[in-house]
Amino acid sequence: MKNKFFFGFIAITTIASAIAHYWIPSIGVKFAMTSLAIIALAALLGKATETVAHYAGDRIGGFLNATFGNAAELIIAIFLIKRGMFDIVKASITGSIIGNLLLVLGLSLLAGGLKYKQQTFNPLLARQNASMMLLGVIALFVPAAFSNGLEVKQIHTFSLIVSASLILAYLLWLVFSMITHKEELENTDDEEDCEQPPSWSMRTAIIIMIVATTLVAVESEWLVQSVEKVAHKLGWSDLFIGAFVIAIVGNAAEHSAAIFMALKNKIGTSVEIAVGSSLQIALFVGPLIVFISYLFGTPMDIVFTTHELVAIGVGTFIAVSISSDGQTNWFEGILLLVVYMILGAGFYFV
């Protein structure tokens, strides 16, 4: 019964947003309608994530949420690659990584920390995540440090080697975290005892997750279009729009689900969504885009700008410093958000 109303509400908001997008000229109405639809869909997505987490563990739930969320970004990146818009692709990769590490994680820790004095998750997972993120930073930093003075062809070969190394590392990470050391990385909090059984089966939940993610991706795209228009009118730079505005709006799915889980005291799932999503972009989606760019005959290298590297490096260091003990509190959320704000100001002025 409750479900029926819920699905009805989602259907109505989604249809309303489509009508607003295609036939209503007012940016304000478009913005309001798509935002409403995204919030409704995000709630659905959060519910589905929680259900999957119930059956398959927090980590798998978070992993699937992050993966479906990133699938959308991959598709958008492929379209940009085809048109040779490499700078925007790199800016959006940067934006996704720091958006997840600083904004999504920061809001989750803050929201969860205001409700619970201290939240904990598996410290081994925290440390492995830290080392993985460090690998991501190193893999972007080394080509930038070494590319100076190299020929274009050498840079491309180097980019392919680095990309292949990262994809290999990411696949082995899945083997490690899902197969050989699955139990060791399990969440340690067992406060789920008194929970009521979920109303969906695992299968239903995954299907809902896929559908909801797809709809969120479409809605996000619509939202991005209206936001971009406003942003350009305000005279904001492409870099700022790509790395911040689009990243914030476009990651609505991760944002809402991660905060939703933090408020349920499942900070482990929040971390998996936020950090896991960053890792997937840095170590898998990004490198995959490099390879795909070759298939299209428009090769993209893996050399990021200094500003992007600073943002990714700085975001990783503070996130690692905060999360590596497996304990979180509201102030750690504040620290992440302050760093995000400082970086945002930097990108705004550049």
Add this chain to the structure above:
Amino acid sequence: MKNKFFFGFIAITTIASAIAHYWIPSIGVKFAMTSLAIIALAALLGKATETVAHYAGDRIGGFLNATFGNAAELIIAIFLIKRGMFDIVKASITGSIIGNLLLVLGLSLLAGGLKYKQQTFNPLLARQNASMMLLGVIALFVPAAFSNGLEVKQIHTFSLIVSASLILAYLLWLVFSMITHKEELENTDDEEDCEQPPSWSMRTAIIIMIVATTLVAVESEWLVQSVEKVAHKLGWSDLFIGAFVIAIVGNAAEHSAAIFMALKNKIGTSVEIAVGSSLQIALFVGPLIVFISYLFGTPMDIVFTTHELVAIGVGTFIAVSISSDGQTNWFEGILLLVVYMILGAGFYFV
């Protein structure tokens, strides 16, 4: 009885140093007299800090010591700002941060570690301090990395945003550490049981702390003047004098109190004085100076030189690496002092 002699000794040395400062031309006599007065006052200050720590906990004791110590530095900085001497202000901020993190903390760990095999303090506090220091480094690093190519006006707006963010973070840190998570950050060592009750009340101790800090500030200023003359005669650069000579002499209060507490096996208070003082300068005093510079119509930006950033970054990393487990020993003190020595050599030659 013992107190009487003590206060009499302090009064005599203080008066003697004033006489030497104003009427005796010999630099040697000035130096000896002010040094003697500072040592006597520092012992008083250490005693007062210990008394406050007895009543209000190690952290409040350390916090008050650091705050009164930094108040003096803030006043000096304001005078320099008025005269537009921004480079010296920045050099002295740098010197204060690394002086506290490397020299004060290093000497404390070494002194305490030679007496006790291992000293411990609250590891949660250690990790929070680490993340806070990292925020300070990031907040100084990002403007420097992004300022290249910006207009002066943009740099100033950016500096104000960063400064406001840091002050906000520091105030929330006080809320976190003094209110919401006070108990979690309390020191875990309870070896204070067999201690005799302090001879002063909390109120008396705080008043003594304020008076002693003020007198130490005045004496330090006198000492700095004579040291500066000698330093200039020796041909030392302004940067070296500002960041090392003045920082060492001018932080006599923090030095002596921190070492005093380490020798009493209260390493938690030493860390609070040393790291807490650094944090206060990086996240509060420094940003406050930026705002104050606007009130005076002589706006100072927050862009530090590469050498200063290297010194602050390097000092923070080694201090974080050493202190983040909440355990200390003599060799960790050596490591901090060696890094201080290397940085000192660097600043000497530049």
Add this chain to the structure above:
Amino acid sequence: MKNKFFFGFIAITTIASAIAHYWIPSIGVKFAMTSLAIIALAALLGKATETVAHYAGDRIGGFLNATFGNAAELIIAIFLIKRGMFDIVKASITGSIIGNLLLVLGLSLLAGGLKYKQQTFNPLLARQNASMMLLGVIALFVPAAFSNGLEVKQIHTFSLIVSASLILAYLLWLVFSMITHKEELENTDDEEDCEQPPSWSMRTAIIIMIVATTLVAVESEWLVQSVEKVAHKLGWSDLFIGAFVIAIVGNAAEHSAAIFMALKNKIGTSVEIAVGSSLQIALFVGPLIVFISYLFGTPMDIVFTTHELVAIGVGTFIAVSISSDGQTNWFEGILLLVVYMILGAGFYFV
């Protein structure tokens, strides 16, 4: 009986490799023969290390292995210094540091981790090692950051000060780790109970260690000569050959012994060999070479190139991140090897 065959095999392979080196022109045969001899000698060295570790503890065993291994490198460096080949000396120092931290440690963690789900070593040792490595990075980074604009004479004085500081720190580290805090840094795993008693005495084992290390050094030198010829034919750069090819081949002793110990579940000894060897080079052998260069009247400074600093910095950060909890697994080995691969590609193209 078993020992007899073993020593016989070693004698035969060693003599065969000498014959191949001096009288057989085919590079392939030289390569095969010296490789075979090194493998046989490395097994002997591993056995001797294990025996010393049995009597004197894992750390002394690892320390002696690392020291004898580095003695050979020091001798080679002295010959290069005499001929003023500073660039190659610095490249080989870089190669040794990252070779030990990434390749030797990576292979050890991987090999050990494939056999044992999780291996542990003393976490206090891990953290002290981390701080020491950080000191090494700082000591190389600061001169590079400050040397710009200095006169040659100033750079040399600065290099001597930094070198003296590092040697002092290393000697105090030996005092700390071998005398004042020996027990605290002992390995915690006591799985050695069911071990059979070693067949050699401590004295015999140390003599075997010295002889085997010397022979391995000679064989490595021969191997390096043939590899260099091939490498030059392939058009590889001097930097790549120095920092990677020679480092890999020339550290055969450390490699094999470290992996050998990891497979025996003595990961603490592996870490001591790999990290301890890196530390010794960064904090003792390198600085000693600077001093020795003055005795020869061909002063070498301590300023490394940006690429070398990036490699050492990046290698240290990932190794510290992985090892600082005192727990290791196969995936952490993969992470180290991937970073080594990326750096290798970078040095190859530069």
